[in-house]
Amino acid sequence: MEQIKSFFQNKYADFSEQDWLIISSKFIRREFPKKTLILKKGQVEDHVSFIEEGIVRYYIPKENKEVTFELTFSNDFIGAYDSFLTRLPSVYHIETITQTTLWRLSYHDVQMLYQDTEKGNLIGRLASEKLFLEKVKREISLLNDTAEQRYLNLFTEQPDLIKKIPLQYIASYIGITPQALSRIRRRIS
CATH class of the missing domain: 2.60.120.10 (Jelly Rolls)
Known part of the structure; x- marks a missing residue:
């Protein structure tokens, strides 16, 4: 409480x-x-x-x-x-x-x-x-930011917790396919 x-x-x-x-x-x-x-x-x-x-x-x-x-x-x-x-x-x-x-x-x-x-x-x-x-x-954010920026924003706001969320949920949340999210993650690694 x-x-x-x-x-x-x-x-x-x-x-x-x-x-x-x-x-x-x-x-x-x-x-x-x-x-x-x-x-x-x-x-x-x-x-x-x-x-x-x-x-x-x-x-x-x-x-x-x-x-x-x-x-x-x-x-x-x-x-x-x-x-x-x-x-x-x-x-x-x-x-x-x-x-x-x-x-x-x-x-x-x-x-x-x-x-x-x-x-x-x-x-x-x-x-x-x-x-x-x-x-x-x-x-x-959905109208102005790129998918990569939306991912980075989520990662910045919740760095520890984002690891607990399945990638398909993150992809859907930022408005892209899981495959596109995988490409973004490879590019920024």
Whole structure:
């Protein structure tokens, strides 16, 4: 729980001990084995989760392949936020890549925190803004950067963790084939 408290205080705002007691009482710790679907396409997302440890990917299942469009690492939040907000079924899967430990908040508890804590709405707004900015950054990278630059950026941001991600997921995430990724990796070695 200290990781979550530090995350909020370092990135957002201090909150009272009373608010922290309420917030921390709502989180539920869950462990998921490697390659576990946390959310299946067609389900409504009922949780936002903080990754204590692990790596998670978001992907769209296709007939011949899977399209990985997001990778999330320790000390960040995950969830099908579009489904969480709209209460409509998700159009993608969320899966653990490694053994993953999550601290989860239900939709009901998030709504309660917005109402019953002084900083709940502020934290929710700032977390939503962070997700929006990350999405824009990724879209701009896909439009402006070369595949090699996108790979190098990912490698720079997560040098140790990227070794734990299968190459086909990395290739899909940066928008290229595994063969093209192999050529990039040979060229920059």
